[in-house]
Amino acid sequence: MQTRWQTTLWIMFVAQFLSAIGFSIIFPFLPLYVAYLGVVTIGDVALWSGLVFSLQALTMAIAAPIWGSLADRLGYKLMVERAMYGGAIILLLMGFARSAEELTLLRTIQGMITGTISAANALVATVTPRERMGFAMGTLQMGLWSGTAAGPLIGGIMAETLGFRATFITTAALLLISGILVTVGVRGVRQTASATKRPSLSMWQSWLSILRTPGIRPAYSMRFLSSLSQTILLPFAPLFIASLLSPTDPVSAYTGLIVGISSAAGTATAIWLGRLGDRIGHQQVLMVSALVAGIALLPQGIVTNIWQLLILQALSGAAIGGITPSLSALLGRYTAEGNEGAVYGLDSSIVSAARAVAPLIGAMVVTPFGLGSAFFISGCACLIIAAGAARLPALVVAPR
Numbered sequence: 190m191q192t193r194w195q196t197t198l199w200i201m202f203v204a205q206f207l208s209a210i211g212f213s214i215i216f217p218f219l220p221l222y223v224a225y226l227g228v229v230t231i232g233d234v235a236l237w238s239g240l241v242f243s244l245q246a247l248t249m250a251i252a253a254p255i256w257g258s259l260a261d262r263l264g265y266k267l268m269v270e271r272a273m274y275g276g277a278i279i280l281l282l283m284g285f286a287r288s289a290e291e292l293t294l295l296r297t298i299q300g301m302i303t304g305t306i307s308a309a310n311a312l313v314a315t316v317t318p319r320e321r322m323g324f325a326m327g328t329l330q331m332g333l334w335s336g337t338a339a340g341p342l343i344g345g346i347m348a349e350t351l352g353f354r355a356t357f358i359t360t361a362a363l364l365l366i367s368g369i370l371v372t373v374g375v376r377g378v379r380q381t382a383s384a385t386k387r388p389s390l391s392m393w394q395s396w397l398s399i400l401r402t403p404g405i406r407p408a409y410s411m412r413f414l415s416s417l418s419q420t421i422l423l424p425f426a427p428l429f430i431a432s433l434l435s436p437t438d439p440v441s442a443y444t445g446l447i448v449g450i451s452s453a454a455g456t457a458t459a460i461w462l463g464r465l466g467d468r469i470g471h472q473q474v475l476m477v478s479a480l481v482a483g484i485a486l487l488p489q490g491i492v493t494n495i496w497q498l499l500i501l502q503a504l505s506g507a508a509i510g511g512i513t514p515s516l517s518a519l520l521g522r523y524t525a526e527g528n529e530g531a532v533y534g535l536d537s538s539i540v541s542a543a544r545a546v547a548p549l550i551g552a553m554v555v556t557p558f559g560l561g562s563a564f565f566i567s568g569c570a571c572l573i574i575a576a577g578a579a580r581l582p583a584l585v586v587a588p589r
Contacts, residue, residue, distance in 0.1 A: 194317050198316075199328075204273070204309070207370075208363065210339055221348070241292060248300030248301045251301075254531065254538045258392045258530060260529075260531075270371055273365070279302065280360045283357050284353070284361070285354065313329060325518075327459040327460040330456075330463070330517070331456050338453060403523070411516060413540075415516065417543040419509065420543060422567055425563045429560040430447065430495065433495045451505065454510065455507060456510065458511060471518045472515075480571075487565060489502070490564035
């Protein structure tokens with residue numbers, strides 16, 4: 190028979206899966222939607238598409254730690270509901286945008302009011318026993334990656350068959366269903382910080398206190414590098430894949446295949462490596478996973494055919510499946526009771542900051558050194574994570 194924390198975890202898994210599908214459905218056609226809204230020249234489409242992506246990441250980086258701290262004061266379930274229902278409203282409005290300016294404004298607001306991942310992590314961390322934290326975070330990661338892998342495929346098909354606006358409406362409906370699942374299904378969650386938490390701390394003081402906790406700052410640094418290593422490839426991987434193919438080969442199909450297999454490999458290993466971390470230590474799993482990911486990523490920029498890239502992407506994806514849940518579990522175990530929201534809010538801010546700067550760093554490297562250099566930077570980031578994991582302080586579980 191399932192305990193309450195397991196029931197909550199699986200409800201959040203389903204909610205995470207549906208919301209990930211919803212948010213990622215729009216990725217394949219968002220630049221096309223910009224053009225559909227009246228932007229004519231390629232240069233202008235590129236400019237507005239860049240703003241649509243980067244401003245959302247920027248505002249999320251600013252808002253996430255604020256929402257996280259409010260979660261410790263107002264309730265963790267409430268913050269998940271805010272992210273789900275707020276996202277449903279904003280995505281619905283995007284489907285009725287009349288210009289690129291309106292779409293950009295709505296994406297900017299989306300970054301300010303959503304943040305489902307950090308909210309879900311904080312809620313699950315409050316109910317999960319410390320010794321099962323790796324399994325719980327691996328489960329959430331599996332839901333996230335499964336949805337992210339399925340969303341673009343569904344979105345591409347829907348945009349072709351139903352049109353852009355219907356796809357936004359579908360996205361809003363998925364987020365609404367996710368919110369209802371949480372509202373109806375999640376029960377018995379500690380709503381706010383316990384009485385043992387110092388209520389006199391301001392938001393700023395709370396953040397400083399968290400950053401002084403042993404292990405937190407190194408874990409945040411590795412989270413930044415992990416997000417950077419994955420995001421830096423996104424703008425350049427399709428172009429690199431095209432360079433390995435003949436002009437008559439279907440570039441989009443091969444790109445989808447490689448991205449899908451990499452995501453599937455990470456999804457398959459996330460729970461298993463999370464469980465393994467619960468048994469042998471998340472620090473060890475993080476170190477080995479990052480080392481394998483780095484070794485698999487480094488040669489990808491010099492492969493000579495598409496199948497070499499496919500195999501190496503599957504290997505690096507499987508290894509990355511151990512990095513993300515290990516870092517989430519370590520943060521959960523370092524965190525004192527009542528600080529979960531602030532810790533995962535800051536975590537989300539760091540991930541968003543990496544997403545914002547990664548394309549700029551990639552462009553600076555790719556322009557002089559070629560498309561393959563993005564894989565080299567990604568691999569080096571993973572090797573630095575492996576080195577950092579080896580130097581993490583001994584895990585002292587924060588009190589609950």
